Amino acid sequence: MTDATTARTVSRRWPLISSVTALLLAVALGGIIALRGNTALEFDTEWMDEILEHRSPLWEVPSRVMDFLGGGWFAFALPAAGIVVLLIARRPWSAGYLALASAASAALVQAIKALYGRPRPSAQLIDLDSGSFPSGHTANAATLAAVVVLLFPRVWAWFIAAAWVVLMLLSRTYLGVHWLSDTLGGVLVGVAVAVIVWAPFAARLQRERTGSVRS
Numbered sequence: 001m002t003d004a005t006t007a008r009t010v011s012r013r014w015p016l017i018s019s020v021t022a023l024l025l026a027v028a029l030g031g032i033i034a035l036r037g038n039t040a041l042e043f044d045t046e047w048m049d050e051i052l053e054h055r056s057p058l059w060e061v062p063s064r065v066m067d068f069l070g071g072g073w074f075a076f077a078l079p080a081a082g083i084v085v086l087l088i089a090r091r092p093w094s095a096g097y098l099a100l101a102s103a104a105s106a107a108l109v110q111a112i113k114a115l116y117g118r119p120r121p122s123a124q125l126i127d128l129d130s131g132s133f134p135s136g137h138t139a140n141a142a143t144l145a146a147v148v149v150l151l152f153p154r155v156w157a158w159f160i161a162a163a164w165v166v167l168m169l170l171s172r173t174y175l176g177v178h179w180l181s182d183t184l185g186g187v188l189v190g191v192a193v194a195v196i197v198w199a200p201f202a203a204r205l206q207r208e209r210t211g212s213v214r215s
Contacts, residue, residue, distance in 0.1 A: 019195035066171035070137035134185030142190025
């Protein structure tokens with residue numbers, strides 16, 4: 001194998017390798033938290049102290065809006081709307097990818113929540129059940145953001161995706177329903193799942209995006 005061939009192989013595989021590593025890091029983070037008795041990490045408590053110090057109605061309203069946008073029935077409606085738009089745009093492979101990535105991310109989050117059973121912070125503004133790690137809202141946001149970037153590799157897509165994830169992360173910790181480490185775990189899981197699901201279909205999705213194939 002020539003150096004050029006090796007370089008191309010590594011280039012094709014690095015997203016998959018990186019995403020698997022991110023997923024393992026998320027699981028490891030949950031394991032570390034569990035080994036510590038599911039207590040808050042030092043940066044968790046420092047971040048929560050800052051949140052509690054700056055709580056006000058001004059920030060609570062947008063946080064509750066993000067809570068609605070990232071959970072409940074709207075968490076299913078948003079990707080469903082994206083699937084419809086992609087089908088109308090004659091991108092069935094992209095629509096299928098979005099559906100599969102969203103479903104896989106949601107299922108994995110619930111499995112990890114059940115595995116670790118981390119209690120939520122005590123400063124909740126919204127009553128939720130147990131299962132704090134990882135943040136499902138943040139994982140959903142990260143999955144959707146990664147899918148958008150992969151399907152629409154443009155500067156505007158990167159900007160919207162990053163803003164969506166950061167706002168969701170901030171809202172979850174502001175409402176006191178997640179520790180910062182929960183949201184970081186959610187980001188890792190969401191992005192990792194999106195890239196892992198994307199990898200087997202990358203070539204076909206690329207051809208569909210560029211108009212080389214319509215199937």
